[in-house]
Amino acid sequence: MTKSIPLLHFGIKTRHPNMQQEIELPILPEKISDEAHILRKGAAQLNIALTRIKGLKIRKRSIDARGKQVVFRIRVIFYIDESPVSEIFPAHYVNVAGASSVLIIGAGPAGLFAALRCLEKGLRPIVIERGKNVQERRRDLAVLNKAGIVNPDSNYCFGEGGAGTYSDGKLYTRSNKRGDVQRVLQLLVAHGATDDILVDARPHIGTNKLPHIIQAIRHTILKHGGEIHFNSKVVDITEASGEVTGVTLASGEHLNAKHVIVATGHSARDLFELFHRKRWLVEAKPFALGVRIEHPQEIIDQAQYHCSVRSEHLPPAYYSLVEQVGGRGVFSFCMCPGGVIAPCATDKGEVVVNGWSPSKRNNPYANSGTVVQVNLEDVPHAAKYPFALLDFQHEVEERADVVGGGNLVAPAQRMVDFVEGRLSSNLPANSYKPGTKSALLSDVLPAFVHDALRKALPLFGKKMKGYYTNEAILVGVESRTSSPVRIPRDKDTLQHPQIKGLYPCGEGAGYAGGIVSAAIDGMNCADAIEG
Template sequence: MQKEIEIALAPEHIHDNNYLLDMASKKLNIEKSRIKGHHIIKRSIDARGRQVRYRLRVVFFIDEDTAPTILASDIKKVHDAPSVIIIGAGPAGLFAAYRCLERGLKPIVLERGKSVKDRRRDLALINREGVVNPESNYCFGEGGAGTYSDGKLYTRSNKRGDVQKVLQIFVKHGATEDILVDARPHIGTNKLPHIIEDMRHTILEHGGEIRFDCRVDDILEAFGKVKGVQTSQGDRILSDHVILATGHSARDIFHLFRRKSWLVEAKPFALGVRIEHPQDIIDRAQYHCSTRHENLPPAYYSLVEQVNNRGVFSFCMCPGGIIAPCATAHEEIVVNGWSPSKRNNPHANSGTVIQVNLEDVPHADTNPFALLEFQHDIEQRAFRAGGGQLVAPAQRMVDFVQNRLSNDLPDNSYKPGTKSADLSEILPPFVHEALRGALPIFGKKMKGYYTNQAVLVGVESRTSSPVRIPRDKDNLQHPEVAGLYPCGEGAGYAGGIVSAAIDGINCVDAIRI
């Protein structure tokens, strides 16, 4: 017999299996000896009250043995199968390739950047010298932006597809089974590269292809049907099915569509800054304590407020994290955040952003590239304000709200360095005015948040793509090019690792061969 119940545990008992069984025995009103095993199906932290609790949903096996966890796998050898070209090896592209194996199709993955191992040298150069390789950086390379974006797997995409399937594939390739039960699953930037490498090996071992340093320069088309691609290496690779999973920063793809006069649309995106606090400020506020218990992870927050009829919200919050330089071209500043698996760095950071709508940018209703150009202009302004070498403009929080240049800046995690600047000279008025209104309100919602110990680092601009590549809602193909499947974040259909992975799977499922 199996019984599923909810149990609340204080942090000091979360690793005490005996205590858990005692609690279950009392709740189920049975002898403890009858419980032969248990399986946690959901785990979350409840910090709403003065006493923080873990809340577990647990299946207990009574008078029967525990059923083993089985991760289903049905992938095929595809060496001689019909091919599908996948442009981009980010989450959307890799999961599309994996789904091809399940469907008996041969994925040919073309990635402009380098493998995970080779990519590390370029990331070190970015952090150490402020030099960007436009083909290999925090956004381009094996695993895409997802490899170095913290590995947060929290999503609201349940209606789009099978979230659990995505998590199980990660577990199969080296992630811990914790991600199957945690309410906010997280892998960690230090572990993701090994998982991505294992996925690559699975794809190659079953007959798929992955080519690095292989940028797609042209998509071949005739009579309204895709025929293949032309690569930067001079190869023409032919297929009647091309999945376009290039991510939100592959601006050259958008310009390729412009040259071919293929339909694209301007799309709203969010713009703001990355805000960093000492982690212990966030811990004290969220856990209502002077010192975080050793069994509690560094605390997380999510904040939202309406100011001037605009939503201001935290985004991609990284407890114990690092602010990373994510520019993909010279003379631009873009920041993002990530955390290692233990989230054990002394700072907490989060994007804090405001949505940019079509009506905010001149001619966006008629020029599909207007928001893209607006985004790029802001990033170039940030670069000039920092003075070069990816030094980022920054301002203490209270100084920013009070329109005062900071005399100095607190220690922070952004490795290329920060420079005191007036962020209101970089951000458009509707963004910095909404931010100024929201931050003191956030401070009233979360004790200690509004402080000059916090630093605002500019700019957080790659929250999503400012261009959408349209597709038919039923067959997922571009309305003007049959066989071309716009996919993932770059096409405007995802917003994170899991939703991008699901979209990659959905695009493969839409292929009819």
């Protein structure tokens, strides 16, 4: 009998001796879908007969473009002398009709995942959403893109699924310490997402697919006795003796409950103002501000994959860039390979941009938010006045509207022209449907943001060949990176320090930054509620 070798010395993780073994393999792009090839490589690295491997499961998949040859790096579990077992992601939902109610303001990821967790706990979620369901929301987005008309309650930020529904469905997060990232991904798979999101290093659903998943989550909530109210705007949260009692809707209807989760997203300014009027604590919070930068996707592919033409076996390339300029962070944010720049204003008289990609990421452009840190000390009175950064954000968005000329037309400038302070004589073709207007972005951006971007972009060009080019366009403004207001809460109970039973939640309250982290925070808030 051959003496066993300690496999961990070779980067092999043993799960059950002689049954399941996990290893990392480099795989050429053209072989990534060839299971027979992966089986052969696995058998060779494990030094066992191919016939002993009865199946495999890829746990993680990422692209390694550091060398001249781009490869996929995959972590694979090989089933040796045993058959693989299908993974099941159980959700123990119970029928909650008649159970104690939890009011959830907002049907974004924080609100919807709070509702799913309520079902597991035997609590009855009642989700209140100011916007429309995903099907009806599409019509308002079409008008927004074609005519530049904003419905303040139904747009890219407000409506079923929240800002993420029509802004891509990126699932990459660094929020592992906040909760169970894998559980969020599993629930998305259970509601229709492909299981690729469990494997890919940068999981992504796509704007074309995410609405169907959101609908499936809605059906789960309704099937098990929960409620979802669309076109229902909360205008008051009521309390008595420091304990929440319910909410009042714009229709005049009052809903009673001892627990209210506020998951309204980063653009619900009216809820921040409601808290302030009621003398409930809110505070200014740092955020980031800048522009969307769009390149032809082929420029990014050539830079990242070291090629003249991207292989058909590789996805459109991604990038992440960060630089310190005078002690201030400048960084790319929400990068969209094969994507589209979208108008994300929530009211007339403002221009706000964001980005999204379809599931195939097959549009000819790559865009990314490129933003600069905005700190409390950058804005007068921010330490004392909770809306100082909110007002600052809004003023920039209004200037963008004025400089763009209205109807959501965005001020824009070619990259090198921006750095050298020239008005662009013309603008390249781009993906922003309401249209772009050549302008000096120095007329829109605060001086410290403008100057930091001017210094950072050539430095980015040194890090990534081809990035610094006049073929790239800067479109203003990227201002809704996160909420400029935080609603404080107790770190243990997750309740507002002044109001028992009131749970500030998710991105709008200042406790998340994307779909997955918001979903985790929603589940955490539901877990904090005693049935």
